[in-house]
Amino acid sequence: MNSLERVLAALQNQPADRPAFFINASLYGSKLTGVGLEEHYTQAHLYAEGQMAIRETFSPDLLISPFFVPAIGEAFGSRVSQRKQQAPNISVYAAASAEAALKLPLPDVDSHPRLVYLRETIRILAKAYAGEVPIFGVLVSPSDIPPLVIGLEAWLDALLFQPEVAQALLDRLTPFFVDLGKAMLSDGATGLALTANLANGFIVTDAVAETLTLPTLKRALAELPGPVILHHGGCPLVDQLARFKGLPNVVAYVLDVDEDLGRARQNLGPGPIVMGNLNGPGLLNHTPDEIQALCDRAFTQKGDDRQFILATCSADIQLDTPPECLAAITEAVCRAGGVEA
Amino acid sequence: MDRNYAQDLLHAIERADRAGAMEIVNAWAEGRSFERVVPELLSPTLEAFGVIWSKGHGGVSLATLYVASKVTEDVLARLLAEAKAKGHTHPSKGPVVLGNVEDDFHPLGRKMVVAFLRTEGWEVLDLGVDVAPAEFVDQAEACGAKVIGASAMMYTTAKNVTRIRDEIDRRGLTGRLQLAVGGAVFKLRPELVAQLGADGTAASAVEASALFEGLWKKAVAAEGALRKVPS
Numbered sequence: 001m002n003s004l005e006r007v008l009a010a011l012q013n014q015p016a017d018r019p020a021f022f023i024n025a026s027l028y029g030s031k032l033t034g035v036g037l038e039e040h041y042t043q044a045h046l047y048a049e050g051q052m053a054i055r056e057t058f059s060p061d062l063l064i065s066p067f068f069v070p071a072i073g074e075a076f077g078s079r080v081s082q083r084k085q086q087a088p089n090i091s092v093y094a095a096a097s098a099e100a101a102l103k104l105p106l107p108d109v110d111s112h113p114r115l116v117y118l119r120e121t122i123r124i125l126a127k128a129y130a131g132e133v134p135i136f137g138v139l140v141s142p143s144d145i146p147p148l149v150i151g152l153e154a155w156l157d158a159l160l161f162q163p164e165v166a167q168a169l170l171d172r173l174t175p176f177f178v179d180l181g182k183a184m185l186s187d188g189a190t191g192l193a194l195t196a197n198l199a200n201g202f203i204v205t206d207a208v209a210e211t212l213t214l215p216t217l218k219r220a221l222a223e224l225p226g227p228v229i230l231h232h233g234g235c236p237l238v239d240q241l242a243r244f245k246g247l248p249n250v251v252a253y254v255l256d257v258d259e260d261l262g263r264a265r266q267n268l269g270p271g272p273i274v275m276g277n278l279n280g281p282g283l284l285n286h287t288p289d290e291i292q293a294l295c296d297r298a299f300t301q302k303g304d305d306r307q308f309i310l311a312t313c314s315a316d317i318q319l320d321t322p323p324e325c326l327a328a329i330t331e332a333v334c335r336a337g338g339v340e341a
Numbered sequence: 342m343d344r345n346y347a348q349d350l351l352h353a354i355e356r357a358d359r360a361g362a363m364e365i366v367n368a369w370a371e372g373r374s375f376e377r378v379v380p381e382l383l384s385p386t387l388e389a390f391g392v393i394w395s396k397g398h399g400g401v402s403l404a405t406l407y408v409a410s411k412v413t414e415d416v417l418a419r420l421l422a423e424a425k426a427k428g429h430t431h432p433s434k435g436p437v438v439l440g441n442v443e444d445d446f447h448p449l450g451r452k453m454v455v456a457f458l459r460t461e462g463w464e465v466l467d468l469g470v471d472v473a474p475a476e477f478v479d480q481a482e483a484c485g486a487k488v489i490g491a492s493a494m495m496y497t498t499a500k501n502v503t504r505i506r507d508e509i510d511r512r513g514l515t516g517r518l519q520l521a522v523g524g525a526v527f528k529l530r531p532e533l534v535a536q537l538g539a540d541g542t543a544a545s546a547v548e549a550s551a552l553f554e555g556l557w558k559k560a561v562a563a564e565g566a567l568r569k570v571p572s
Binding site: 084085086091152203285318 | 355356357359400402403404405407408444446447448449452471495496497498500525529530532
């Protein structure tokens with residue numbers, strides 16, 4: 001089986017030669033290519049070469065466009081700055097409040113340099129791996145865009161104390177989100193991976209989630225002509241699955257670190273894929289043997305559930321993670337499937 | 342039947358009803374000194390949130406804690422205004438320095454901690470985001486702080502905590518200047534607190550004051566021990 005067939009098997013609850021797996025190695029690709037981070041996050045072909053190196057070295061079953069969502073904030077006018085050991089992050093926001101953000105022009109998904117960069121990585125990877133490896137475009141849901149444009153504090157102020165302004169901003173941002181998602185799919189992305197932190201009860205109150213962010217998310221997802229992976233985005237997800245279950249086009253859920261895969265299945269019911277539950281940034285704290293044990297624990301937890309993809313959660317795998325730690329994941333899935341690594 | 346103001350305040354904060362929360366505070370303070378609001382009404386309410394959060398959140402969201410910090414700021418603003426009008430000065434628990442570590446631009450958690458610390462009587466020098474290690478220590482020395490609070494969201498920026506540790510040690514302030522850390526990464530990876538050379542952390546912003554009190558005592562004890570060392 002190739003990776004696309006393996007992932008489709010998980011989606012269709014069919015047997016596969018081995019469990020499919022995903023590693024969030026968006027940043028780590030630069031370690032394998034030796035490309036500086038500034039080039040890695042500005043030149044699409046260099047980023048794509050990083051993902052290809054990840055594929056060649058570790059054989060993950062899904063590849064992704066840059067895990068670099070501050071690029072979306074930059075498209076609205078926020079300033080990002082390059083960090084020494086991580087993806088660029090926002091240093092100055094485009095606006096100070098939700099009201100001010102309402103006056104910002106919507107970025108053009110076809111011409112803004114950073115958005116063009118994100119999309120070009122998808123085109124290159126989709127062409128290289130057509131019919132072989134699923135490529136996912138990374139973005140954020142409409143309610144997670146304002147923290148990249150005005151900051152989380154200003155966005156919480158609007159959601160909590162000015163709900164009508166918050167709704168107006170969500171209504172304004174949703175067409176941009178849909179345009180970007182559609183563009184990524186037309187570029188060749190197999191699907192989209194996104195966070196919805198501001199619809200998670202860990203971050204916002206039930207009232208905010210139920211009246212503002214979740215209804216917006218449902219409307220936006222319904223307009224996307226492709227499958228979606230909902231990523232936990234740093235928040236616990238298992239206890240929120242009742243809320244997120246059944247969202248339009250969502251075919252998989254990435255859990256938080258160490259969250260119980262069996263409980264996730266109970267909460268979701270049959271149908272969507274459960275992904276998890278390895279600590280991506282924390283891999284560097286473990287020996288390869290320990291990582292294989294964590295993979296085995298995940299396989300035990302998921303039992304005979306075929307709708308499962310072993311995945312690193314949380315943020316990027318860190319640059320100082322030894323490659324042996326990632327190879328240990330490959331070895332664990334191959335051993336679980338009885339195939340050669 | 343007596344009104345349960347603490348319960349009402351808790352519910353108002355949970356509803357994100359900032360104005361309603363202040364109405365409850367003001368109603369409680371009628372016939373009492375407003376200065377009693379913090380120790381007798383607000384602090385117990387915040388402690389209740391802290392207990393719920395430390396036991397696995399129990400439905401308390403980050404937004405709820407954010408509302409609590411905003412109500413805290415409102416109370417503090419009235420308290421300071423009344424003190425100023427009366428020409429009073431509040432006893433301070435002491436000066437402390439807070440900031441986000443170098444390369445970290447996530448201010449929300451730090452701002453919440455600042456609000457709670459000020460309400461508890463700490464004199465907070467807030468240095469903002471992206472603070473260099475030397476700046477933390479320079480400012481702490483200048484204002485006589487015995488505790489630095491450093492906030493970081495991600496592992497890559499949290500590693501800069503070691504540079505603050507090194508700066509404290511290099512200046513011979515080990516023990517006498519304590520280093521508290523906070524932020525999402527320390528919840529995900531609590532072992533980092535010790536690994537990066539910090540002296541402590543708190544599970545939530547509302548528990549920061551208790552942490553700082555403990556660290557302050559350690560700093561005072563270290564100073565005392567130093568004075569006893571014969572030259």
